[in-house]
Structure formats: C-alpha cells, structure tokens
Amino acid sequence: MTPPSDKALVPFVSVENMMRLVNAMGAETVLRELASYIEADFKRWPEFDKTPRVASHSTDGVIELMPTADAENYGFKYVNGHPKNMKEGYQTVTAFGVLSSVANGYPILLSEMTVLTALRTAATSALVAKYLAPKGAKTMAMIGNGAQCEFQALAFKAICGITTVRLYDIDPAATAKAARNLAGTGLTVVACKTGEEAIEGAEVITTCTADKQYATILTDNMVGAGVHINAIGGDCPGKTELHRDILLRSDIFVEYPPQTRIEGEIQALDADHPVTELWQVMRGQAEGRRDPRQITLFDSVGFAIEDFSALRYIAEKVKGTEFFDMLDMLADPDDPRDLFGMLQRAG
Amino acid sequence: MTPPSDKALVPFVSVENMMRLVNAMGAETVLRELASYIEADFKRWPEFDKTPRVASHSTDGVIELMPTADAENYGFKYVNGHPKNMKEGYQTVTAFGVLSSVANGYPILLSEMTVLTALRTAATSALVAKYLAPKGAKTMAMIGNGAQCEFQALAFKAICGITTVRLYDIDPAATAKAARNLAGTGLTVVACKTGEEAIEGAEVITTCTADKQYATILTDNMVGAGVHINAIGGDCPGKTELHRDILLRSDIFVEYPPQTRIEGEIQALDADHPVTELWQVMRGQAEGRRDPRQITLFDSVGFAIEDFSALRYIAEKVKGTEFFDMLDMLADPDDPRDLFGMLQRAG
Known part of the structure; x- marks a missing residue:
C-alpha cells in the first residue's frame, strides 16, 4: 500500500x-x-x-x-x-x-x-490575578493539593511574582507530594495543617478541590478584606467550594457568564447577580481591582x-x-x- | 523515558x-x-x-x-x-x-x-429502506454520483436486494467514475443523461448532491406514486434537494426531529408538519409503508x-x-x- x-x-x-x-x-x-x-x-x-x-x-x-x-x-x-x-x-x-x-x-x-489543560488552567488563573490580585502580592494559599496544585503555584510565581505558597489538603499525603515537587522551584513552600492556617497572610487564596458536591472549602469568617480568591474547583452543576456569604462580599469576575452561571460558584446566586467579564477588564472596558480592601473573586470554570x-x-x-x-x-x-x-x- | x-x-x-x-x-x-x-x-x-x-x-x-x-x-x-x-x-x-x-x-x-461515515450513512439508508421501500423493489435511481454514491448502491444491494442502479450527475465524469467502480459488484449499472431518465422505473430514488444552497434536484412532476425517496444531501440549514410539493405529497420519516427540522428537507415546511420517527417504526410503535402507492421519504441528515x-x-x-x-x-x-x-x- x-x-x-x-x-x-x-x-x-x-x-x-x-x-x-x-x-x-x-x-x-x-x-x-x-x-x-x-x-x-x-x-x-x-x-x-x-x-x-x-x-x-x-x-x-x-x-x-x-x-x-x-x-x-x-x-x-x-x-x-x-x-x-x-x-x-x-x-x-x-x-x-x-x-x-x-x-x-x-x-x-x-x-x-x-x-496542556493543567498548564492552561494555571496560566489563565495567574493571568487573571495579574489584573485582580492586590498589588505586590507575594503569598498564596493553596487549598486542595491535587493534580492542578503545582501548576498553579508555578504560574503565579512566573506571571504574578508570588514567592510563598501555603499548602493545605484534607489528605496530608497530597500536601507532601506538592511540597516535594515544588522544592527547588524557588518558591517558599509551607505545609499547613488546616485551611485557616494556610490562608494566614495570604493575599491570594486558590481553592482547587475536586469533590462533586456542594462543599464549603472556605467559610465566610476565613476570608478577610483585601484578598483575591482564585476559585478553580467549582466547575460543574452541583459542585461549589465557597460559602455563599463570601460571594456576596466579593466582586465576581468570570470567563463566559452563560457557562459560569450553570457551573461556577455563582450557581448559588440569583441569575442576575452582577458579574464582570474578564475580557472586558483586559481590554480596559471594565474595572478590575479598584480598592486594596476589596475582595475579588475569579469564579473559574474553564472556557473553550x-x-x-x-x-x-x-x-x-x-x-x-x-x-x-x-x-x-x-x-x-x-x-x-x-x-x-x-x-x-x-x- | x-x-x-x-x-x-x-x-x-x-x-x-x-x-x-x-x-x-x-x-x-x-x-x-x-x-x-x-x-x-x-x-x-x-x-x-x-x-x-x-x-x-x-x-x-x-x-x-x-x-x-x-x-x-x-x-x-x-x-x-x-x-x-x-x-x-x-x-x-x-x-x-x-x-x-x-x-x-x-x-x-x-x-x-x-x-466509516460513508459506510454508516449508506447502511442507515438501506436499513430505513428495508422498512419503507415498496416490496420487491429492484431498481434505484441515484442522483448525485459523488463520494457517497457507490456506498449507497452497495448497501441497497446487500441489505434491500436492489439489483439495478440508474446513475445521474450534472458532471458526467462523476457518473463514469461511479459506473467504473460498481462494475463487478453484481449490480446492473445504467448511466443516464438526465434526472428524469434516471428515475424511469425506479422504486427507490436516492438524492445525494452536495451544493450548499436551496437546490431542487427533484421537481414535483418527476415523482410518481409508489416510490421511496432516500434524500441524503439536504443536511444543513439552507441546503435542500427536493421541491416543497414533493414533501407535501410524501409521508416523511426522520431520525431525530429537533435536528431534522433545522437541517433536513423539512426546513421548508411548517415546524409542526407531521413526521414519523424511524426508531418507532423499527420498534413497531409507528407505521412504516402502509400502501403500495404511497410516497415515503427518508429525510436523512445523519444522527449521532x-x-x-x-x-x-x-x-x-x-x-x-x-x-x-x-x-x-x-x-x-x-x-x-x-x-x-x-x-x-x-x-
């Protein structure tokens, strides 16, 4: 032939x-x-x-x-x-x-x-944080230390200048794995025993867990003023990570509203709850972070x-x-x- | 590695x-x-x-x-x-x-x-004709002699007992190609100079052309009683092959109505024009051909x-x-x- x-x-x-x-x-x-x-x-x-x-x-x-x-x-x-x-x-x-x-x-x-998806998800998160995270942010909490964790850490280092990551996972073996892989990357890595400990001093909080259920990884009292939340894990109907009260205190940024309203954290909110589209922020047509004390939230679901x-x-x-x-x-x-x-x- | x-x-x-x-x-x-x-x-x-x-x-x-x-x-x-x-x-x-x-x-x-799509499209057409074509049908007209043509001919031979195919294409080279490929398959192949000539004596008429426009491959006066029309080519919005009057004289059978109403021949008809779903015919829950003089039409678009x-x-x-x-x-x-x-x- x-x-x-x-x-x-x-x-x-x-x-x-x-x-x-x-x-x-x-x-x-x-x-x-x-x-x-x-x-x-x-x-x-x-x-x-x-x-x-x-x-x-x-x-x-x-x-x-x-x-x-x-x-x-x-x-x-x-x-x-x-x-x-x-x-x-x-x-x-x-x-x-x-x-x-x-x-x-x-x-x-x-x-x-x-x-490639692991890379693009992390690159997108860090790109978005470049527009939304508090100026000079150096420390990121990472709650959920699964397959996406190290990619996020490295992207925030490469793109946003993060120098310290504070890791927490309900499974300590996952945290140990991530800490081992991140040794030698130049990041300071702190393994934490609770979510509360992980977010101490963090200007960026990344949640990246995988349970398909309405879980509350972050409760309202854990989140203070002046942080950027990078919520990766809530990405299908019935799967969320944040307490609803956090959403109500945050300015919410999304990729594509028709998809995020079905799949993202904002499925817990009214269908007309205001959100800002990230492409408009990047084009300078909508405001990103406007205040050091503001809580910004990237409700990430991943878009085509x-x-x-x-x-x-x-x-x-x-x-x-x-x-x-x-x-x-x-x-x-x-x-x-x-x-x-x-x-x-x-x- | x-x-x-x-x-x-x-x-x-x-x-x-x-x-x-x-x-x-x-x-x-x-x-x-x-x-x-x-x-x-x-x-x-x-x-x-x-x-x-x-x-x-x-x-x-x-x-x-x-x-x-x-x-x-x-x-x-x-x-x-x-x-x-x-x-x-x-x-x-x-x-x-x-x-x-x-x-x-x-x-x-x-x-x-x-x-594989060429094979499954032909197999589906012949399977449908097994339920809808006039009993004892031996002759099929094939209007449009492109890539799908010989697969259709062979499927109708293998599955429905068709013995003669009458070929017509606006490009005689396409007809010659199909005739050449079908020589030796056991089918009697007749190359025709017009669509009218091709449908002479045919109990099954297959239309399989590819122009993306509202074309009329079959006009109303070309189609007599007692035939089965296997309409393959009309399969996207703006692409049809049959004159609307033929549709009105036919009993129309489809794969999946929500898709066929957008893409098939019936896009020319009202959205509530009655159609029969083929799966119901195959399960014995709806009637196939009920009358030798009836015109049956398979409005094929191809379904997942x-x-x-x-x-x-x-x-x-x-x-x-x-x-x-x-x-x-x-x-x-x-x-x-x-x-x-x-x-x-x-x-």
Whole structure:
C-alpha cells in the first residue's frame, strides 16, 4: 500500500511529546507564553463563536466537548471529570483536543490535553490575578493539593511574582507530594495543617478541590478584606467550594457568564447577580481591582477559548521540532469524489 | 523515558487500517453488520442521551460535533462539510470519532470516520429502506454520483436486494467514475443523461448532491406514486434537494426531529408538519409503508447514534486484529494527583 498523501496526515502531540516540549522550553516559560496567547485571545473576545460546553453527565462524572472558533481556526477539547477515578488509579481529568482550519474543515493538530489543560488552567488563573490580585502580592494559599496544585503555584510565581505558597489538603499525603515537587522551584513552600492556617497572610487564596458536591472549602469568617480568591474547583452543576456569604462580599469576575452561571460558584446566586467579564477588564472596558480592601473573586470554570489559545500555541511551538508524529487520520483519495475507488484499490 | 502504561494508550484506527479491515471482511458484509448495529441502537432509542449536533458555520462550510451516550459508552464524531473543497482537491466531508467509557471518561477508541461515515450513512439508508421501500423493489435511481454514491448502491444491494442502479450527475465524469467502480459488484449499472431518465422505473430514488444552497434536484412532476425517496444531501440549514410539493405529497420519516427540522428537507415546511420517527417504526410503535402507492421519504441528515453504532462496531471488530495502533494520548502518572511530578521526572 502506498503511504498516504500529506493531506491525509494530521500532526499529533502525544503525552510524551508534550512533556518533552514543556521540559525543553521550561515549564515557567511555557506558562508565561501560554498566558500571553490566552490574553491576546481574550482581548479579541468578540471575534469568537462562543457556546457553553456540551456536557454529558452521568452518576460518576461528566464528559464535555468545548468548541470555539474564530475566522481562521476552529478548536475543540474533549475533557472528562470523574472525581472517583483517583481512588481507582485513573486521572480525575483527562483531555485531548483538535485545532482545524475553518476554510476547509481539515484538522491541523491533534494533541493530548491532560498536561496542556493543567498548564492552561494555571496560566489563565495567574493571568487573571495579574489584573485582580492586590498589588505586590507575594503569598498564596493553596487549598486542595491535587493534580492542578503545582501548576498553579508555578504560574503565579512566573506571571504574578508570588514567592510563598501555603499548602493545605484534607489528605496530608497530597500536601507532601506538592511540597516535594515544588522544592527547588524557588518558591517558599509551607505545609499547613488546616485551611485557616494556610490562608494566614495570604493575599491570594486558590481553592482547587475536586469533590462533586456542594462543599464549603472556605467559610465566610476565613476570608478577610483585601484578598483575591482564585476559585478553580467549582466547575460543574452541583459542585461549589465557597460559602455563599463570601460571594456576596466579593466582586465576581468570570470567563463566559452563560457557562459560569450553570457551573461556577455563582450557581448559588440569583441569575442576575452582577458579574464582570474578564475580557472586558483586559481590554480596559471594565474595572478590575479598584480598592486594596476589596475582595475579588475569579469564579473559574474553564472556557473553550483558553483551550483554543493553548492549541494555537502548541501548533506554533511544535513546528520545526521532533515533538509530534504524523497520523493517517483523513482519507485522501486522488479524486475527492472517489472515496469508494480508494477503498476498492486498497483491497 | 519509560513507555507509557496501558492506561495512557488509546487504540487508533487509521484510514489505512479502516480500509484493510473493510477489505478483509468485504464491504457488503460490513454494511450488513453495521446496519444491524444501527438497527439495534435505534430499537433502544430512549436509552440514549440525545442532542442536536453542535455546528459551527462559516462562509465556506460547517464543522460539527455529534455527541451521544448510553449508560455504558459515550461517543462523538467530528465532521466537516465544505462543498467547495472538492474543487481544491480536498474531501467535502472528513471525519473522525471517539468512543469512551461513561464510567471513567477514558477514550477507548479513536477512529478515522471519513470512510466509516460513508459506510454508516449508506447502511442507515438501506436499513430505513428495508422498512419503507415498496416490496420487491429492484431498481434505484441515484442522483448525485459523488463520494457517497457507490456506498449507497452497495448497501441497497446487500441489505434491500436492489439489483439495478440508474446513475445521474450534472458532471458526467462523476457518473463514469461511479459506473467504473460498481462494475463487478453484481449490480446492473445504467448511466443516464438526465434526472428524469434516471428515475424511469425506479422504486427507490436516492438524492445525494452536495451544493450548499436551496437546490431542487427533484421537481414535483418527476415523482410518481409508489416510490421511496432516500434524500441524503439536504443536511444543513439552507441546503435542500427536493421541491416543497414533493414533501407535501410524501409521508416523511426522520431520525431525530429537533435536528431534522433545522437541517433536513423539512426546513421548508411548517415546524409542526407531521413526521414519523424511524426508531418507532423499527420498534413497531409507528407505521412504516402502509400502501403500495404511497410516497415515503427518508429525510436523512445523519444522527449521532448512527456514529455511535459505527464506533461500537469498529471497536468490536478490531479486537484481536492488527488493524489498529496504540496512541499515547492520555497522561497516566503513577499517582493520579501527581501530574506535575510526572512532567518533572520526564525532564
């Protein structure tokens, strides 16, 4: 059988190649550059075709498709969320994604996105904090020390100048794992025994837990004035992390309101509770932090444009490298109308 | 670097392997078996999570995601439709799809679906005709002799006992291509110079053209009593093939009304125009053909469950064969919470 033509082949970035790429560039560089791609795309927000993700919920979790497009490219991510997976030796979240040409519909990149989602989520959080965190913030509390924890810590170091992270998890083994991984990154790491201890002196509080239930990771009395809350874990219906009273004291910033109202912390609030869209802050069309004593809250759920930016970034970065394989994913008959003839002649 | 664990790997069926599988089994066998998988899934229709496909339209075409799930598996297809591609040497339609486990969200198959969609579309048409075509139908007119044409012809031979196909296309080269490919399949093939000539004596009329515009491939006076119309090409907003008067004289059968009313021939009719759902016909809960003089119309747009059936079928068939590769698509750290550690240690 003759090898397929170039038109049939799609560059594929495996998990191994993604890790090789990130390690070759350095994780902090990747986080910084990713953040700049995401920022650029947020600043041209109105150019995108946007839709809330398409979620298929089951008893144990959710499988989602997150598509978006601009005039040139179409991108989507497949991602699952299964909190119980961890106990069975599987990832809570795995993902892959595709970037395509809008002009002809052909995929131009297939990439693993488990590692890439961890990177883009952290890059987005730190990018948002650049606009919202108190000026000169140096200390971040990290409540929840699972798979996302170290990525957040490193992104806040690289992008916001955070120097100290204070870790807490209901499972001390998770805290120990994160502390071990962050040793040698240049961050001061403090393992804490309670959530209250973790937030002592922190200007930024990141909550990043995974239970699919209405949990209260932060209670109202834990949160003082002048902090920025980076709430990552509340990201599907029925899953929140913050006490409602904290929300009422905060100015709330979101990615895409139609999705966040269903999935984010603000599902606990009225449907018309005021929120600010981050793309407007980044364009200077809405106010970010206006007061050192204000509580700002990024109600993060993750939006398709962030994945689009990440795929766009990886497609650029792997060019001219060895960090991808070519997959025979698309049929390419000599005559486009002769698909059957191609099948026949292969026989 | 150590090779990834089994949990990180997803079986991938390339275009080459799909063709090898189909040729090893024989296309007619595949079409028959595919039809039986599709029929089984249509008969348990209420068990599926259903949603109209998520379409991203642009000037030149459309990119769609088509997800569905039962209690055990989740499946989706990525598919584009770009009529102008053909002139530039690209396929009008390319596709790939994924089947996953609902229990943990992990993909269990990634497959090319350009060839597979051609097969499942033809298998669905012939399956539907088994319920709706006039008894003893032997002759099919095929208007539009593009990439889907020969698959339709072979499926109607294998599943419905069609012995003669009468081909017509506005481009005689397309007709010649189809006639050439169908020589030796056992079908009697008649190349025709007009649509009118093609439908002479045909009990089944298949329309399968690709222009994205309100076209009228069949006018009212061309269609007599006692035929079954298999309308494949009208499958997105603004794209239809049949004159409205034909629709008014026909009993109309559809896959999934919420999707067909947007995309199918019936977009030309009132939103409450009566249609019959095929799954109900297959379950014996609604009537199929009741009268030899009746005109039945399958307003085919293609529904996610057909792709789900096709992926389920391929996942079964490649087991124990050489017709797949293993892709390192999912991250699998030793400890699911230690994604960052995995990245670090790979460096």
